[in-house]
Amino acid sequence: MPALFICAVTYCSVCGHSTSTRIPPGDNRVRECCDHCGVVHYVNPRPVVGTIPIWGVQVLLCKRAIEPRLGKWTLPAGFMEVGETTGGGALRETLEEAGARVKLGPLFSMIDVPHVQQVHIFFQAQLLDTNFSIGTESLEVRLFDEHEVPWDEIAFRTVSTTLELYFSDRARGRFGTYTRAIGVAPQAGVVEA
Amino acid sequence: MPALFICAVTYCSVCGHSTSTRIPPGDNRVRECCDHCGVVHYVNPRPVVGTIPIWGVQVLLCKRAIEPRLGKWTLPAGFMEVGETTGGGALRETLEEAGARVKLGPLFSMIDVPHVQQVHIFFQAQLLDTNFSIGTESLEVRLFDEHEVPWDEIAFRTVSTTLELYFSDRARGRFGTYTRAIGVAPQAGVVEA
Numbered sequence: 001m002p003a004l005f006i007c008a009v010t011y012c013s014v015c016g017h018s019t020s021t022r023i024p025p026g027d028n029r030v031r032e033c034c035d036h037c038g039v040v041h042y043v044n045p046r047p048v049v050g051t052i053p054i055w056g057v058q059v060l061l062c063k064r065a066i067e068p069r070l071g072k073w074t075l076p077a078g079f080m081e082v083g084e085t086t087g088g089g090a091l092r093e094t095l096e097e098a099g100a101r102v103k104l105g106p107l108f109s110m111i112d113v114p115h116v117q118q119v120h121i122f123f124q125a126q127l128l129d130t131n132f133s134i135g136t137e138s139l140e141v142r143l144f145d146e147h148e149v150p151w152d153e154i155a156f157r158t159v160s161t162t163l164e165l166y167f168s169d170r171a172r173g174r175f176g177t178y179t180r181a182i183g184v185a186p187q188a189g190v191v192e193a
Numbered sequence: 194m195p196a197l198f199i200c201a202v203t204y205c206s207v208c209g210h211s212t213s214t215r216i217p218p219g220d221n222r223v224r225e226c227c228d229h230c231g232v233v234h235y236v237n238p239r240p241v242v243g244t245i246p247i248w249g250v251q252v253l254l255c256k257r258a259i260e261p262r263l264g265k266w267t268l269p270a271g272f273m274e275v276g277e278t279t280g281g282g283a284l285r286e287t288l289e290e291a292g293a294r295v296k297l298g299p300l301f302s303m304i305d306v307p308h309v310q311q312v313h314i315f316f317q318a319q320l321l322d323t324n325f326s327i328g329t330e331s332l333e334v335r336l337f338d339e340h341e342v343p344w345d346e347i348a349f350r351t352v353s354t355t356l357e358l359y360f361s362d363r364a365r366g367r368f369g370t371y372t373r374a375i376g377v378a379p380q381a382g383v384v385e386a
Contacts, residue, residue, distance in 0.1 A: 009207075012204065013206045013212075015203075042272065080238050086303065087305070106372070112280070121303075
């Protein structure tokens with residue numbers, strides 16, 4: 001996953017004039033609006049997409065070479081790019097960060113992280129070979145047995161949650177699809193899958 | 194769902210200087226970069242979140258009062274806002290567009306729409322009562338039996354796909370979670386859930 005960039009909108013990206021903070025007509029939220037060209041600058045959460053790359057009973061993790069959480073371990077994942085699908089982005093990130101070719105499996109977890117305006121989406125994946133390599137955003141890439149996973153050195157709670165759910169499902173012999181939220185009290189009326 | 198806004202970045206939203214189109218250091222894609230303050234303006238796909246509101250054997254649909262697809266029928270859904278979860282956004286949109294209170298169920302479909310840079314996410318939902326009402330973005334809100342669904346008048350392919358999968362699952366008596374892509378050839382190595 002790349003570093004986090006959240007930029008305040010102060011100037012209109014279309015015409016360059018300064019924006020004003022107000023509720024546009026027909027809306028019910030404060031947005032950055034351009035009074036010169038009329039454009040409303042919406043900001044929305046961003047999908048982060050990745051895989052759980054499996055080889056036999058082992059899972060592939062990457063040691064981060066970049067901030068945030070430099071030196072911590074993660075599943076290969078990163079911001080989804082325009083023009084790609086969630087699965088396509090997950091395959092790309094797996095290749096970029098771990099040099100790993102995988103066969104993509106079903107959606108496994110979709111985890112909200114509202115305090116950083118992200119949704120983390122992980123797919124099951126089978127490594128096609130063990131010719132993985134260290135991507136530019138990684139210091140080390142290696143396979144772990146379940147008992148070797150460095151739980152105290154996992155970079156993101158979405159990754160540790162996904163790994164815990166994965167190993168739990170593997171132990172019971174049946175894989176589901178899970179929705180979770182990090183840093184949010186359980187929502188009234190929300191039923192977990 | 195609100196209208197679609199995709200704006201080209203020409204000026205830096207942080208400092209107002211004009212941006213240049215180039216690959217930033219350490220990246221592998223062309224981005225809009227500010228040579229004055231150094232900010233890189235990433236653009237990422239946006240999540241659209243909604244529900245499949247069920248009352249007995251009927252499903253609640255909204256007739257759109259806004260473009261695109263004014264006058265066509267949709268499930269209640271819209272762009273996820275910052276600070277909320279996917280499920281929280283789906284509940285909010287259901288209340289805003291259909292005046293409907295629901296108990297949110299499991300994730301049902303996650304459908305990529307790369308040509309408009311969106312991912313559409315629908316949750317199962319049970320209406321808590323039939324005191325729904327017409328939201329400002331709707332012309333009409335009503336319950337449909339399966340045989341009444343106006344298939345030729347559905348606003349978005351993600352909605353018709355979700356409804357087809359839902360009715361199919363209901364007929365077999367078991368509900369899954371589905372990933373699909375609209376307007377994309379099946380991806381090599383992608384296994385549908």
